[in-house]
C-alpha cells in the first residue's frame with residue numbers, strides 16, 4: 001500500500017464556491033500542503049473565476065459578482081503560488097450538472113433541463129455544447145501548464161425530463177445512460193480534438209450503475225479517467241461490489257476521492273475528524289482489496305466541500321478544517337496511529353490543549369495560540385459553538401417563560417410559513433420586547 005499511496009497523486013480539493021480564500025492565505029497554505037504530502041490541487045473556481053467576453057456575467061467580472069471573486073491578476077497569482085510550492089493544478093469545470101452558477105443567469109436560463117431548477121443543463125438543447133466549449137476554452141487557456149482537466153459531470157439530477165430528452169431516452173438503445181454518455185462523449189471529443197495533450201477526469205457517480213458493455217460501446221475508457229468518490233465512514237461505506245471489476249474492464253486509469261470536510265452536514269461548523277479519518281482508513285482498505293482489478297490507480301483527491309451546491313449554506317470554513325486535512329493526508333501516507341496524531345498536533349501548535357478528533361460535550365477549553373494559517377478563524381468558530389451551547393442551555397432550562405414566549409410569537413405570526421422581511425422584523429422586535437420584559441422582572 002505504501003507504494004500505491006506514495007507513488008500516486010494526492011490532490012487537495014480547493015472548493016471556492018461561496019468561500020474563496022484571500023490570495024495572501026494561499027502563500028501560507030500551499031507550502032504546508034506540499035510539506036504534508038500533497039502533490040497537487042483540484043481547483044474548483046466556479047463563479048470566482050474571471051470569465052470574460054460572452055461568459056463575463058457568470059464569474060468575478062459579472063455585474064452581480066461576489067466582491068470576493070478573483071481578478072485575472074489574482075487568479076494568475078494563485079496559479080503561480082501553487083507552482084512555486086511544487087503543486088500541480090487540475091482545474092475542475094462543470095459540464096452537465098451543478099451548472100447553477102451559469103443557468104441562474106437569465107441569458108442561460110433557456111438551457112435548463114427543468115425550467116424551475118438551474119442545476120442541470122439540457123443536453124438536447126443546441127446551445128448546450130457551445131456553452132460547455134466556451135467554459136472549457138476559457139479555463140484551459142488560463143491554465144497553460146496543466147496536464148489534466150476535470151469535467152465534473154456528477155449528480156445530474158434532472159436528466160431526461162424535457163420533451164426532447166424524454167424522447168431520446170425512449171427511442172435510444174441505452175435509455176438514460178445513453179443520453180448521459182452521448183453528452184459526455186461530445187464534451188470529451190471536443191477536448192481531445194482541441195487539446196490533444198490533455199488528460200481528462202470526471203466524477204464517477206453517473207457511471208456507477210452503467211454496464212461495462214454499454215460504456216465500452218461509447219469507447220469512453222479511451223478518453224477519460226473516472227474519479228470514484230465516497231465520503232462515508234467505515235460504518236456506512238458502500239461502493240457497488242462489482243464497481244472495480246466494471247471500471248477495470250473499461251478504463252485504463254482510475255482515481256479516488258475522499259473528504260476531509262464538507263461531507264457530514266450542509267450546515268456543519270467544524271469537521272468531525274473521526275468521521276474523515278475513518279473514511280480514509282476505509283478507502284485504504286478498499287484499495288488494497290480492489291487495486292488488482294484496475295490497470296492503474298492514478299491518485300486520490302482529498303475533497304473539502306464549501307457548500308453542497310451553489311445555493312446551499314456554507315459548511316466548514318477552510319481554516320477550521322486544517323487539522324482534519326493534515327491528519328487525513330498523514331493517514332493516507334502512513335496510516336493513523338498515536339504517533340501520527342501527536343506529531344500533527346504538535347506541528348499545528350496544540351501544545352497545551354489537545355487536538356480533539358471526536359465531538360466533545362461543550363463548553364470545551366479552547367486554545368488561544370496555534371500555528372497554522374487561519375487558526376484565529378478556527379478558534380473563533382469554537383468560541384461560537386461554546387456560546388451557542390450556553391445559549392441553548394439557557395433557553396431550554398429554567399427560563400421557560402422565554403421559551404414559551406418565543407414559541408408563541410413564532411406560532412402566532414406563522415413565521416415558519418413565511419420568510420418575508422416584515423415577519424422577520426416582527427420576530428426580532430418580539431425578542432427585544434422579551435428582553436425588556438425580562439429585565440423589568442429582574
Ligand SMILES: [Zn+2]
Nearest residue numbers: 122124162165
Ligand atoms: Zn433536455
